[in-house]
Amino acid sequence: MKRNHLTTTAVALTAALGLAACGAGNDASTATAGAASTPAATAAASSGSTPAAAASSTSNASLASTSSALLADNAKAHAEEGDPAYDAEDVVKVTLQDGASSASTQTGVQIDGDTVTISAPGTYVLSGTLTDGTIVVNSADEGRVRLVLDNAAVTNSQGAALNIVAADEAVVVLEEGTTNSLADGTGYDTSAEDAPNAALFSMADLTIGGSGTLKVTGNTNDGIASKDGLVILGGTVDVTAADDGIRGKDYLVVQGGTVTVTAGDDGLKSDNEDDDTVGYILLAGGTTTVDAGDDGAHAEGDLAVTGGSVTITKSNEGLEGANVVIAGGTSSVTASDDGLNATQGSSSGGGGMGGGGMANDGSQLVISGGTLVVDSGGDGLDSNGQTTISGGTTVVYGPTMNGNGSLDSNGGIDVTGGTVLAAGSGGMAEAPDTSSTQGWVQLGFSSNVTAGQTVQIVSGDTVIASFTAKKDYSNLVFVGDDITSGQSYDVYVGSGSLGSDQLATFSLGGSTDGATKVGSVTAGQATGGMGGPR
Template sequence: MRTHLPYKKTRKTVGASIVAIGLSAALCLPGCSTSDATSADTASVSGSSVSSDTTTASSDVVSAADIAGMDFEYTDRDQDSTYDEASATHVALSQSGSTVEGSGAVVDGSTVTITDEGTYIVSGELTDGQLVVETDDTVKVQIVFDGVTIHNEDGPAVYIKQTDKCFITLADGSKNTLTDGAEYVLEDDSDEPYATLFSREDLTINGSGALSVTSSYRHAVCSKDDLVITGGTYTVDAVEDGLRGRDCVKILDGTFSVVAGGDCIKSNKGTDEVRGFVSIDGGTFNLVAGDDGIQAVTYLRVTGGTVVIDAADDAMHSDLDALISGGDITINAGDDAVHAETSLAIDGGMIDIQSCYEGYEAEKLYINGGDTHIVASDDAINAAAAETPADKAAAEASSTSASDSAADGAATAEDPDAAGGEPPTGEGATTDGAAIADGEMPSGPDGADVATGEVPAMPEDGTAPTGEAPTGGMGPGGGSFGGSNEESSERMQNGGMPDNAFAEGGATMGDENCLIQITGGYTVLEADGDAVDSNGYVEITGGVLLVSGPTSGGDGAFDYDLSATITGGTVLMVGSTGMAQNFTSGEQPFSFNTISGSANQSVAITDEEGNVLVSYTPTKQFGMVLASSPAFEEGGTYQLVVGGAVSGANADGYTDAGAVSGGIATEITASTTATGGMGGLGRGGGGMPAGQGGDVQRGMR
């Protein structure tokens, strides 16, 4: 394989019509009815039922994309790789002169053109030539690759110009290879064609043979309509994108090894609410991407298959909604592991995110099932406000305006004398993003350097640095600094709080559109930043959530801006105390405690008889423990044991049964009323002076 240079492009922009859909979609906040959410779609795939595209009745996803209108089905012909060899037209490729036995195809030098409906069995080699399909747009064509090798130095090896739909069948046991040159001769007033296997029409590839596609110009396999794959073995090496379907990409089965300088699998139509989606329903994938592993404009859907992704940017990205309801997925990502701008639902599957910047990110994140493990260098799961093109345009305009002002000689912190002025001082002036009040730099929480965003290291015992816990009532048990990355730069410019934090009527920080809702599943999070981070609400009603949070004083295992409630499920979070938050309330009792432990020491909570109710072995040192269990009773007392040997625990140290021996035990109390920790700013809030609060973070969501 070639070593690809990083591929740069303008991306992640939603088309105007899709934005309108997203903005007009009803947003469901805690307490509102979700009965009108999109109903589940069930597509017949090889006689079986594909998983639903919405969550369980307890948590219906409110989607921006028109999921109900999307076609996730595979037709019988998509899956039918049979053909009648006797009645088919046979094409033997040869650089010295290709031959045709039968009707419907013509040879012109090194170009073979299929001109009529039918089945064509193609074999042989063109060292510099092309196979073209150009028929009436009402007919269908089946091409059987049975030992095909085609290289075209200045264009696609296979060019499907016009037909109703083209089926390429990979003959059993066959090996087929398509390659191109680094420069194309383009059509007049067009950027087309732009892929080694390029189709302007719907394209289905099936069969059990092998296909190798290498692109030296741009994309490897590209359809400007639907790209459907139901079988075969694929080796793809692309300068830009590997497998690309403008209207959609649907994959039922096959074995795929894709190395791409851009995205490995992509659908990019952003002008139709029922197109621009990617659906992975089966197959085995090894994807290495210079950009995103899998990228969709409207909807990214994984219901099955074995998927391994190593991506320089996001492993899976959707400009609107995404669903994982099945499959065995392993991810290493330079940025987000799974990112959806509006909603992301995890309904099933085995998801192992071994490394990433952030794990799951969406405006609304629903975890209803599945087995998730996330190791993140920043936030493990994050609910952050969706970015629309209008937001991006405004940001770009602001950036351009700022650049123009600086170019015109306006005074800046870097060059205060640019316009003959004085260094900026006073309220609102900034130096490296930090507010200066009367010429003095304010201190951040825990003695953090607000100008640089640095926070002091956590002591070895996992306890909070001296003076870091605020006083005053901002919520149950104390105050909250929130934890959203979006507001971080704004907070730093205001001594730790955004401008509107103390607007008339109380604190307003936080976004009511943002929600993390956990109704089921088994979720294990390890984060260097915030493990569970919502710019709005958190609701937990079921499932198992285990968290090994950060060791830094400026992050927390649990971080939300408005409220966090629990009515069911099993939770055990450990992390640093600097920004530690508790639940605000719940129907199920919970317990927050400042108890320290070292990395790889077990944490177990037992009842009075010594039965383990929940246990976990965190990978980091900690200074706090937040727990809740269906077995907790209001006002009940329990033993929290650190460092004991827990019988029957799994590889994560988790069990909700068995016993613990040894360790250091502390009596704790569970209640539905918060004591200890900090609550959210938006509910039961209050305020603190600028400079006392603020989660100093990394300036990103």
Template structure:
């Protein structure tokens, strides 16, 4: 969860409990002819952000990551000559092997030379150990092999240049181990397959791994997979690579109490990347489903994800170029410093933000906020600063505990709506007389401009914009249903192509678009519906017209939204999945100066586009709230 997200929820609760005025914005009245007022949403907020932020470079993604998109011919080639390979027979409590480069000691078979080795049979409690020169390339063919090792990896690659683990066509192979490993050398072995060298899996057979200790498949260099049907049930991580995890093809079922696919390199920030070019994935995890200390790039494949935390998390960038990503459940959907969708089909259902662009936890650049700590000077009633120790927990736990941003009373964390002594109005339900003559909401004590008690300024211009962070959508189809923000950027938001549909939450502390910099639209279609309390639309610096409309009344889920031109042609239409009180939309068909008819549930109105970004959102304090 971003700092902006935290501030919004905390401020909503504080304002509800402390300020005398209601904090939700009402609707500006239509003019006599039904035209919407042309007050651009970003008039004050965007200007303030431009004053505080340097221009954002829209092409920063992947500049700091070494993404290898190529797969070698040998990575893909699973062929072998049976008659020339060394045969290793597993016989329950013993092993038989005869050939160059292989030796047997008790229940361990050691491969020490370059070559091809075919493994078949069942081993009750033992190990295949690769201990060769650092220039050796070794192919191990699993041909109906079942290996259980109670105290270590079933396959342990201690040293080699590269190992190719081939799943023989039509074969079924099973690996597993005990719940506790014992180190036998200087390496900490923590996977059913553990490799200190580059590791490639290929072939047309199947592999099932049951990792009761920690991880399924681990490579301390590159983990490459080009084929096979792979099922991993793991306590911690299913697939793990230090420098990278690269997948060209295959069928994957990954179940984990931790993460599904992880790449992490703490020594080199350009590494620790995940690259997916194809394959079919079903991933169910209690932690992140895909997690990279570098970047995640998806160029193809079909992913079905159920995640207890982020569906895809990268400390650097998340980029989707092609493929299908269906996230049935998660806390946050796509999270990275920069999140870019250039193509493909993405469908996200999230309990919090669907897409989140924010600095990584270890960011040290000036202006990048640490997501694990709060800046000094956060305001609490009375103008005193909230210290880190005063902050609620960062995010909702897996057992259903409430999220942060909720105040505690008698040990119970409360939603903003549950705070005593204040009934919050619904959208369009602003108490009469609360707005000042110029349409701004006065704060407690008659303050204007978002002044918090104690002198704090809640104006959006005071929230630091991270010019290195952005969400960019250039193509593809994106559908999100969010329990928090739809698109949440600690920096900016850019839309130049594709089709985006956002089902936002009815919670007044969240919005379909949430950004600290600017939101520019130059192309593409966006249809969004959600709450009005924190609503933001697109910036006036855009070249394509957009509309933000706060409705007079909340509309029920499923009530259709349509936009038609003066000739009666409907060119935007959708049925929001969640109750909504405002809509945001843009399309290349919108033309400056033209009049359109917007129908949203029970409301019908005419809107004239007399500015690039048309909005009826008023109330300076709410508009500028972080």
């Protein structure tokens, strides 16, 4: 249904949306706000408090531990912080040169034309250029193979530039102050099982660290791929790939560094489906930026952000996994379909209808800390199971079409802490569960709030929250410390101003100068859509 645009002075909250209530317990009669807060949650921040401060003041320890419990069953990653460190007096130096590569010793290194093979554990410092050659690691012995890239550039038209066939563990060290590059060719055969399909390919656990720069170009398939685990500890890693950008089959962990990915398919990927303890992605530190043709980050198992900065600039679905956990860090997700998607099955190829009445598949979307901003064409936060929010600050610019909602959770939305502002279309709008202990308010509008207008939730003379629309919407959910079940709140729309501390176009506090009161809502009731409170 196409909504009429609102004018600044003619916005009205609906008393009845005129939409059929499709879910059990769904109350489409009023625009409302949520359930009673716990004593801890009612220690509300003042109107001048920052969104982050308000979120941290309500962090619920027991539910915050939900994120840890979800991740605890995963296999431990292989890497340790000290893995890239090496003794400069105990290295083999390999000089790369077309038709004339050489090594400081023949022990552990074999050179055949423009193929350099490393066959024993140790530390190897590689420098120079191969315009059409390859580095092969094939070490059957126990011990780490450490490759130090010291202004090394390798291009291989027939396959992987760096091909780790076998090693107990492989570590790629990016030497400080250096720029290194790896690129494969276009259209080589990757059809055989375990055939190299990336510019940097590894059959062994792979660690990347150091403080230099690595530019990887995957012209046929992936940029960086490990058939085991892959951990990035540091360095500047810039990947461009025809298919997936960075793939760790068993797991992919970003602990530090600056990682930039441009991918034709998934940006970050872990896709082992055979073992419940693997197939996970953990973004725990550093700065990660992804531009993806499909999912920004896709895990067959868990996907967690616990620290660092994560920016998905373009994607079909932003962050997708069987369980999705946001426990820390700063995340910004832009997606043409769902922003975050917790699902036991793949949803690649586009999303379907949202709504809280669909089947619960047991997946979990957990937000217990950090800041998260989502801009989605489909559902903003989508869980095919349950959604649990206990901390952090979340802002969702949701869909404009009624087939999706800013919040969509088949197993309900349990909120015990944190701050959430979610705006989107009204047709599939969903509110937190009535059993939630953090206060929430849901606003339904008779016609769209247009981009650029500011909506404010006010108690007496105090502005609780202010939000300026980036795109049109007709339904808004706000969760925060200062919302108490059963109380009435005034709603202002117009050109009011945000508070001084902002996350995207949302803040606690603000000023209603230039805004008009358009109605009032009562905490604890919900507007229509398919996904009402439980």
